[in-house]
Amino acid sequence: MAVTGATTRYTGLASGLDTDDIIKKLMTANRAPLTKLKQQKQMLEWRRDEFRSFNMKFFDFKSAANDMKRQSTFLAKTVSSSNDKLVTATGTADAVVGQHKIKIDRLAESASIRTGELDAIQGRRTTLESLGIEPANAGEKIKISIGGEKGSAEIELDATATIGELVAAISNQSPATGVKATYDESLNRLFLSSSGSGNQSAITLSDNLKSLFTETTFQTFEAGSKTLKDTDKLEVNGEFNLKVDGKELKFNVTTETTVAQLVKRINENTEGGVGTGVSAILDSAGKLSLVRDNGDTLDLSGTDSTLLTNLGLNTRTSVSGVTGTDAKVQYNGITQYYNSNNFQIAGINFVAKQQSTEEVTIGVAKDVDTVFEKIKGFVDKYNELIATVNSKLDEKRYRDYAPLTDEQREEMKEEEIKKWEEKAKSGMLRSDPLLNGALVSMRNGLSNAVTGLGEGALKALGELGISSTLVQGTTISGTYQDKGKLFIDEDKLKQAISDNPDQIYALFTRDDGDKKTTEGDGILTRITETIDGVYAKIRDKAGLANMNEDDYAMGKELKTMNKRLTALQTRMKDLETRYYKQFTTLETYLNKMNSQSAWLTQQFSS
Known part of the structure; x- marks a missing residue:
């Protein structure tokens, strides 16, 4: 006897029948429509997955075609x-x-400055106060401003802040300023550098921080508003004089001396093999600057009073920072x-x-070889794609191999299941019209001539040595059995690349803007448009992994099948319950009859 839910099942106690086995066999026969529907659903899912797999292959090929459209592909x-x-x-x-x-x-050089050797006995833990950087008023924070090519920022630090905290604060503002700070304990120096280079890079500091940079820091620029060129002549006869550290440097100039020549003489000038510490710069804006490395002012003079004016150095401008140098x-x-x-x-x-x-x-x-390899790579991808499509269109269908039921799987080994399912899945897309149409469209797109390219221009792949049939001497490659595979005459293609790269670029990438026809479109434009169409059709038919079943055709079929399966499973459950009730009734009657028979036998015997 067995109890299931609210139903009591008597399984052969009175009759001696194997009720479970009998009902199992009865249900096996009745479950045939359910089993068939499950197999149909499995085959539809396999077919859907095959389509989706091909959509990914088409999408990958489209990506390769789009990559080919770059001008650098053909004009490398x-x-x-x-x-x-x-x-x-x-x-x-x-x-x-x-x-x-x-x-x-x-x-080109970045703007950068460094301090002299600091009196920092405790290294990074040395306080700014001990270096002379203090709040403006007792009880307030230390306020520092710093600027660079990206902008400026205000930094506030506690009165007890250390060098390490200053470095961190400046570097934290780097995204806003473009200035980074580092401190080297072995050199005991603080370094500031800009992230960019050239005249656009800069570092500006407030006076309280500027006081640290006394060795190689804030230069004095001697520049007016005059804009100069390298080839401009000085237009005077005389001397240009610089007074540096008590030494007077003299540079003879004439009306034929150019700005570039004077700049070169200043930069190359040395005293006893040691540089003067003065640099001359003519930036990209044509502004002439004289930079003193240690920040001391320069005394300028000329034997001709118009010389400084002609150079734009008659106006002194002191700055609170440094700039980089253009290349x-x-x-x-x-x-x-x-x-x-x-x-x-x-x-x-x-x-x-x-x-x-x-x-x-x-x-x-x-670069003929690089262009050749890119075109050859594209042709190889195309051949690989159509070979895969053709193999599925020609794949044999084994109709005697239906999807396995759960019961059949239990009776088979894993290797047997694998071999069975390989044949059961075979031929899911055999002779599929959608894939067949895609192949035809791609072949036409590759073989048809491109219109609108002008007289004498290359108009078809065949003119480049790319076609479905290749004749080289007595050897012929490509027949109908190759089903559209492309072959390349390498010598002819390389010669075309060398002679007419611009025409090849146009042949592949032209887009006439007319969406109604592809005659004026280049090879790659046609291919991508064809694949867009195929991709959309497969998506509408087989959907994408994240799509709802109601949004594609096969999904709707699967949804309908699932409803039918649910209904059939309910019917099978009800039928099985009814069989058990019938056999339970039989067992009940037999049990009663056996009891009556036993009573009668007892009565006769007594």
Whole structure:
């Protein structure tokens, strides 16, 4: 006897029948429609998953096609430098083929300053008060302002703040100012540096912090509002005089002396092999500045009173900070200024490494091999895609191999299950019209000529040596059995790349803007539009992993099947309950009959 829920089941106690086995066999026959529906659902899910897998393959190929659309894919250049120690270069698609000359007159430098050796006995734990930086009034905080190329910030510190806390406070404001601080205990010096370089980089400080920087810090700029050029002539005969640390330096000038020549003489001037500590800078804005390393003022004079005016040095301007220096280069004889040592000229990316008087030759040539490999890589991806699609369209369907039931799985080994399901899943997309249509559209897009490219322009892949049939001498590659696979005549393609890279770029990437037809669109434009259409159709049919079942066709079918399965499962449960009730009734009657028979037998025997 067995009790299930509110139902008491008598399983063969009176009749001797194996009730459970009988009902199991009865239910097996009745469950046939349910089993068939489960198998149909499984096959629909397999088919849906196959479609989704192909949608990912189409999407990946579209991404590869979009990557190919870059101008640099078809117009790649190789660039060489005659002296990589001075300057290196790489080319963009816009780089002009030929030989170019460049000379690095000056490297770009960041704004940076440092203190002299500090009286910091406790290193980072030394208080600012002991260094002479105190609050304006007793009981207040120390207030410091700091600025850079990004902006300025106000910093407040406790009166007992240390060097370490000052460094942290300045560096914490770096995103707002562009200025970072470090302290080196071995050198016992504080360093400030800007994140950028060139004239745009700067460091400005309030007076209380400026007082720390007494050794190599705040230069005095001698600059008026005059804008100069390297080639400007001084237009006077006489001397330009600088008085530095009590020493007077004299520079002879004439009406033919240029600004560039005077700047060079000042920067190269030494006394006893030691530099003067004065630098001359003509920045990208054409402003001339004289910088004194230790912050002392400079005395300027000229034998001709108009000289300082002509140089724009007749007005003294003291500043509370420092700026960086622009890189100065000569490219094909033209002087240029850049705020970084990484810069671009005429489609060439340069990295200036060292200042020199040497003129470096930069060679630019078409990169045929790189362009060839990119086109070949795209063709290989296309061949791989259509081979995969064709294999599914031709895959054999084994109709005798239905999805396994739970009972069948229990009776089979894991390897047997794997082999069975491989055949059960085979041919899910055999001769599928959607995939077949996608192949036809892609083949047409690749083989049809592109209109609107002009007289004499390359108009089809075949003209590049790319086609579904390749004849080389007595060897023929490509037949109908290859089902659209593309072959490449490497010599012909490389020659086309060398001769007409711009035409190849147009052939692949042209977009005529007309969405009704693809005749005027380039190869890649056609391919991406075709795949967009196929992707949308598969999405509408098989959906995406995160889509609701009501949003795609197969999802609606699965939802309908799930409702039918639920209804059938309910019917099977009710039927099984009814069978058990019937057998329980039988057992009850038999039990009563056995009791009556036993009573009668007892009566006769007595």
